Amino acid sequence: MNExxxxxxxxxxxxxxxxxxxxxxxxxxxxxxxxxxIYLNDAIHAFSARDMIDQIRFAHREPExxxxxxxxxxxxxxxxxxxxVYLELARLRSAKPVVTxxxxxxxxxxxxxxxxxxxxxxxxxxxIGNVGVISELxxxxxxxxxxxxxxxxxxFGAPRDTQLRRMETIKQGFYRAVLKGRGDKLEIxxxxxxxxxxxxxxxxxxxxxxxxxxxxxxxxEQAARLAHVANYQVEDLRELADLPPAINAPFFVExxxxxxxxxxxxxxxxxxxxxxxxxxxP
Amino acid sequence: xxxxxxWLALGLFLLPLVVRGLWYYRGIYRPGMGVDLPNYxxxxxxxxxxxxxxxxxxxxxxAEMGSAPRRGRVVLIDxxxxxxxxxxxxxxxxxxxxxxxxxxxxxxxxxxPDAQPLGERLKYATAFVVxxxxxxxxxxxxxxATRFVARGGRLLVIADPTRNGINAGRFDLxxxxxxxxxxxxxxxxxxxxxxxxDDYLYNLTKNEGNFRNVLLSTFADDPLAEGLSTIAFYAAxxxxxxxxxxxxxxxxxxFSSITDSAAGYAVAVRSQDGGxxxxxxxxxxxxxxxxxxxxxxxxxxxxxxxLGGERARxxxxxxxxxxxxxxxxxxxxxxxxxxxxxxxxxxxxxxxxLDLDLTVTETPSSGTDLVMLDLFEPVDETVTEEVEALxxxxxxxxxxxxxxVPEFGEVNPAGLGLMALSHSEERTTLILLADSAxxxxxxxxxxxxxxxxxxxxxxxxxxxxxxEGEGFGSELEGxxxxxxxxxxxxxxxxxxxxxxxxxxxTPMPEPTP
Numbered sequence: 156m157n158e159x160x161x162x163x164x165x166x167x168x169x170x171x172x173x174x175x176x177x178x179x180x181x182x183x184x185x186x187x188x189x190x191x192x193i194y195l196n197d198a199i200h201a202f203s204a205r206d207m208i209d210q211i212r213f214a215h216r217e218p219e220x221x222x223x224x225x226x227x228x229x230x231x232x233x234x235x236x237x238x239x240v241y242l243e244l245a246r247l248r249s250a251k252p253v254v255t256x257x258x259x260x261x262x263x264x265x266x267x268x269x270x271x272x273x274x275x276x277x278x279x280x281x282x283i284g285n286v287g288v289i290s291e292l293x294x295x296x297x298x299x300x301x302x303x304x305x306x307x308x309x310x311f312g313a314p315r316d317t318q319l320r321r322m323e324t325i326k327q328g329f330y331r332a333v334l335k336g337r338g339d340k341l342e343i344x345x346x347x348x349x350x351x352x353x354x355x356x357x358x359x360x361x362x363x364x365x366x367x368x369x370x371x372x373x374x375x376e377q378a379a380r381l382a383h384v385a386n387y388q389v390e391d392l393r394e395l396a397d398l399p400p401a402i403n404a405p406f407f408v409e410x411x412x413x414x415x416x417x418x419x420x421x422x423x424x425x426x427x428x429x430x431x432x433x434x435x436x437p
Numbered sequence: 438x439x440x441x442x443x444w445l446a447l448g449l450f451l452l453p454l455v456v457r458g459l460w461y462y463r464g465i466y467r468p469g470m471g472v473d474l475p476n477y478x479x480x481x482x483x484x485x486x487x488x489x490x491x492x493x494x495x496x497x498x499x500a501e502m503g504s505a506p507r508r509g510r511v512v513l514i515d516x517x518x519x520x521x522x523x524x525x526x527x528x529x530x531x532x533x534x535x536x537x538x539x540x541x542x543x544x545x546x547x548x549x550p551d552a553q554p555l556g557e558r559l560k561y562a563t564a565f566v567v568x569x570x571x572x573x574x575x576x577x578x579x580x581x582a583t584r585f586v587a588r589g590g591r592l593l594v595i596a597d598p599t600r601n602g603i604n605a606g607r608f609d610l611x612x613x614x615x616x617x618x619x620x621x622x623x624x625x626x627x628x629x630x631x632x633x634x635d636d637y638l639y640n641l642t643k644n645e646g647n648f649r650n651v652l653l654s655t656f657a658d659d660p661l662a663e664g665l666s667t668i669a670f671y672a673a674x675x676x677x678x679x680x681x682x683x684x685x686x687x688x689x690x691x692f693s694s695i696t697d698s699a700a701g702y703a704v705a706v707r708s709q710d711g712g713x714x715x716x717x718x719x720x721x722x723x724x725x726x727x728x729x730x731x732x733x734x735x736x737x738x739x740x741x742x743x744l745g746g747e748r749a750r751x752x753x754x755x756x757x758x759x760x761x762x763x764x765x766x767x768x769x770x771x772x773x774x775x776x777x778x779x780x781x782x783x784x785x786x787x788x789x790x791l792d793l794d795l796t797v798t799e800t801p802s803s804g805t806d807l808v809m810l811d812l813f814e815p816v817d818e819t820v821t822e823e824v825e826a827l828x829x830x831x832x833x834x835x836x837x838x839x840x841x842v843p844e845f846g847e848v849n850p851a852g853l854g855l856m857a858l859s860h861s862e863e864r865t866t867l868i869l870l871a872d873s874a875x876x877x878x879x880x881x882x883x884x885x886x887x888x889x890x891x892x893x894x895x896x897x898x899x900x901x902x903x904x905e906g907e908g909f910g911s912e913l914e915g916x917x918x919x920x921x922x923x924x925x926x927x928x929x930x931x932x933x934x935x936x937x938x939x940x941x942x943t944p945m946p947e948p949t950p
Contacts, residue, residue: 174446175453182453188461221466245474252466273468316725320482320646331475346641346690349648350697383464 186219188384190375191392193225198427199232199264202402204240206393211243213396215250220395221387222378223253225272226371230417230428231264231285232406234325237426241332244271252381256374257281257365262353263289264426266364267329270336273381275365276374277356283364285428286329287351288322293422325424337363353428483646485669485729510539512743513562517546517555518621519571521600526723527568529733533740539563556581561757564591564743568719569600570621583628586712589748592629593739596622597719598637598672619674622715629708631715634675636695638687638702638717645669645729651704652730655686659707660745661714661738667730671720675702680709714742750865751896752858755889756787759865762794764805768817773797776878783885806865808884810877813840813850813870823868827857827897831870844895854880854903856892871903879903 193210197203214220225244231237244253248271255261255269257277262285269275277283293311304310312318330349334341341348342363359365367373379387393401408418417429512534514524524531524543531541542562547554555578559565565585574582586592601618619635626632639648649672656662661684668685675693676683683703692699704717721732722739750758765781767773785795801807811820814833824831830841832850840850842857854871869884871877880903883889892901 170442170446171449174449178450178453181450182457185454185457185461242474248468250466252468316485316646317482320484323646324480324482327480328475328477331480335473335475349641382466384461385463386461 188221188379188382188387189217189219189390189395190222190224190378190382190384190387191220191390191395192371192375193223193392195225195227195229195265195268197401197403198230198406199236199240199268200404200406201233201236202404203232203406204236206398206401207240208243209398210392210396211240211247213398214392215247217395220251220392221384222251222382223247223392224371224374224378225253225255225268226374227255227257227261227265227269228259229265230260230262230430231267231426233419234264234288234424234426237264237267238328241268241271244268248273252378254374254378254381256371257283257356258371260428262428263287267332267426269365270333272336274367274374274377276367276369276377277359277365278370279355279357279368281356282353282428283356283359284348284353285351286333286348287426288325288329288424289427289429290318290322290424291422292318322424325426329426340366485645486667487728488730488733510537510563510744511561512539512541512564512566513558514541514543515565515567515570516543517572518567518574519602519617520567521569521571521597521602521618522719526719529724529727529736530722530739533736534743537740537744539744559585559590560754562590563746563748564593566593566595566743567622567625568595569597569602569618570625571602571617573617573621574624579624579628582625586629586708586710588751589746590712591743591746592625592713593716593743594622594625594631594713595716595719595722596633596674597717598674600719626713626715629710629713630680631676631678631706631708631713633715633717634677634693634695634702636675636693637672638670638675638691638693638704640687640691642690643688645671651687651691653685653687653691653704655688655701657682657684657686659684661685661705661707661735661742663738664734665731665738668732668735669721669726669729670704670718671726672718673704674717676704676706676715676717678703678706678708681713682707682709684714712746714739750858750860752856752889752892752894752899753896756791756793756884758858758867759788759793759806761804761806761864762796763788763808764796764798764801765808765810766801766817766819767797767799768809768811768820777881780878780881780885783882787885801864803863806867808867808869810869810881812874812877813855813872815870820868820870823859823866824857824870827859827868829855829857829898842898842900844898845893845900848900852876852902852904854883854901856880856883856889856899856901858897873904876903 191210191214193207193214195203195207211223214223247253252274253272254274255272255276257269257275258281259278260282261269261275261277262282266284266286292315293313295315296307296311302310308314313321326349330345333348340363342361354362354364356365356368360368367377375389379385405415406419408416408420410416419425419427514527516524534541542558544555544558546552559581562585565582582592596618619633623632637649638651640651641648643652644650645652650669651673652667652669654667656665659682665685675687683701683706685705686701686703687699688701690699691702693702706715707713720726721729722736727733727736752758765784781795781797788795796805798805809817809820809823811817813831815821815824815831828843832838832840835841835847837847838850839847840853840855841847842855850872852872854869854876857868857870859866859868869877869880871880880901883892883901889899889901892899
């Protein structure tokens with residue numbers, strides 16, 4: 156081309172439009188951040204725990220999920236399932252912020268999960284606490300004519316006294332998790348905390364068991380703030396992960412009349428709040 | 438020029454990326470304090486402080502046996518009031534008692550035809566143990582237990598918050614979970630100013646494996662706490678008393694479930710007279726908990742308490758006033774005849790059911806207790822001596838031909854039989870006196886009934902109706918055969934007593950106290 160020749164207008168426009176279009180296309184690959192919600196509206200048992208863990212793992216591996224809000228309304232559940240979810244949440248927190256929103260109840264094992272998150276937000280009258288362990292002791296060891304085992308505790312699991320003492324170990328684990336999670340925010344003595352009381356959200360706030368009183372929207376905003384994201388979308392992670400509907404497996408005892416009672420179906424250790432039953436009519 | 442266009446193109450390409458990026462992402466998340474987890478592997482279950490062996494005292498010494506009834510000491514355990522425990526749980530306690538040559542018996546109530554009521558059983562018991570009762574005691578049973586303690590018996594009452602008759606398994610707390618154990622136990626303890634509280638003590642920091650298993654190190658200066666440094670109670674009621682001694686109390690940080698406050702609550706209380714002990718826990722007595730800390734030593738001290746009373750025996754304890762085989766002393770007056778044999782055989786049967794032998798002898802020998810029968814004008818000199826020693830004034834020695842008996846005063850002997858009891862180191866002697874041989878035989882028949890029916894008993898003395906008195910036909914003033922003097926209704930005629938004047942007429946004079 157000669158120096159005297161100038162590029163055509165079309166070519167000049169191409170230098171502008173084409174990169175712009177390519178840039179827009181490339182920018183569209185940047186995902187809109189998602190604040191994911193994981194709901195727990197059940198006791199913590201094998202099915203609900205596995206369900207939560209699936210969602211946690213999805214949140215961990217999917218780049219668009221930038222923060223998680225754990226929405227709790229649960230009385231707690233088995234020790235093993237609670238600890239499993241707690242440890243998965245800890246792994247998730249190493250990569251992404253997790254905030255708890257207590258909608259209703261976060262008692263015992265549910266509170267155990269919440270102290271593993273960065274922030275706990277509760278409704279003013281939601282029920283918080285019940286720190287402790289509950290268990291039914293095995294029967295006194297005996298021998299039977301037709302049921303034979305190879306050791307005295309093969310059938311019963313442990314001596315009664317040992318089972319009782321192991322509860323202290325689990326309780327200490329729970330208490331230390333609370334200390335790790337709440338740290339200097341706690342305004343309550345160990346003796347008072349370990350009495351196993353349930354406090355309303357407003358009092359739990361004063362005792363340092365939760366951080367703020369508010370709604371789910373506030374929890375989402377806080378999660379987004381921790382994740383340094385804006386203009387995000389809020390998604391139920393179960394739907395986002397395309398997981399099957401929650402399995403409604405009966406954790407509690409169902410009477411012959413079809414009434415679900417707040418008693419676990421089998422013996423074991425529980426981080427569970429069992430509300431007092433209704434009085435029977437004379 | 439070309440280079441400028443390249444830069445422009447690059448910028449235009451990056452512009453949407455930056456805009457979109459900043460529109461959504463405002464920073465990079467970094468976990469604030471790091472994710473810190475509890476160190477689960479260093480958590481261990483608490484272990485109990487075990488002692489090597491139980492402090493079980495050796496077999497009873499001669500000195501101990503010397504103070505014990507020759508018939509042997511008996512500890513009676515109540516199982517008649519819905520008691521929420523198994524006898525096997527008291528194995529260590531019963532073994533310790535057996536080592537001290539004490540017999541343990543169970544009171545299962547008097548529903549069976551041959552069963553004796555509580556009052557009869559307490560006549561020979563050294564101690565009465567009531568554990569976790571969930572059925573109330575009758576008024577007479579409470580009175581019997583109170584009398585038992587007043588006469589040297591030892592009463593041990595144990596209530597345990599986990600033994601209230603409620604079997605709540607698998608978290609099933611439906612219905613009212615308040616048991617009857619405290620209410621029932623307090624019925625027995627009320628006369629002694631002791632009361633259980635319907636609570637349990639707990640300590641969340643200093644405990645034996647669980648918050649409800651409290652460690653106790655505060656003791657009063659009491660034999661029950663001798664040699665104790667620390668004991669463990671496994672869910673214990675607190676106990677109140679105003680006049681008694683709080684032997685074992687909770688320390689700092691030991692709260693009551695009712696008040697959630699620590700106030701030095703007592704878990705072991707002894708009554709003011711020392712004859713009653715209340716304990717707020719049963720579990721510490723059972724295996725393996727009796728090996729924790731000083732629980733074994735406490736068990737040993739408990740045995741000392743049960744055997745520490747000195748039982749006063751009087752005629753209200755009949756027939757358990759005898760400790761040795763019983764010999765009826767024959768005299769010129771009371772010898773073997775058809776009538777006396779019939780009377781004594783009934784007594785022999787009654788005594789045999791109580792594991793006592795009854796024989797007849799002319800000469801008292803060592804190793805036997807005695808029954809002596811005579812008239813108000815004794816034939817036997819030995820009887821005369823015994824009567825004098827008992828401060829009894831016989832009619833022949835009285836100006837007014839009355840019988841003077843301690844605890845009763847002067848009485849008209851007509852139709853009456855007298856029983857009097859004396860104890861010595863060698864033997865127990867029961868003296869029967871009456872006005873005539875027929876009355877004496879009738880009096881002897883009461884030996885076979887076992888309960889001295891028809892007799893008024895005052896300590897070591899008893900007056901029994903054995904014949905016809907002179908009551909309504911008495912020439913003495915006041916009627917009913919009572920001479921004037923202390924205790925008489927002076928100024929009141931027999932006619933007035935039978936037909937008192939109607940109101941408005943001359944009022945009856947007040948009886949003199």
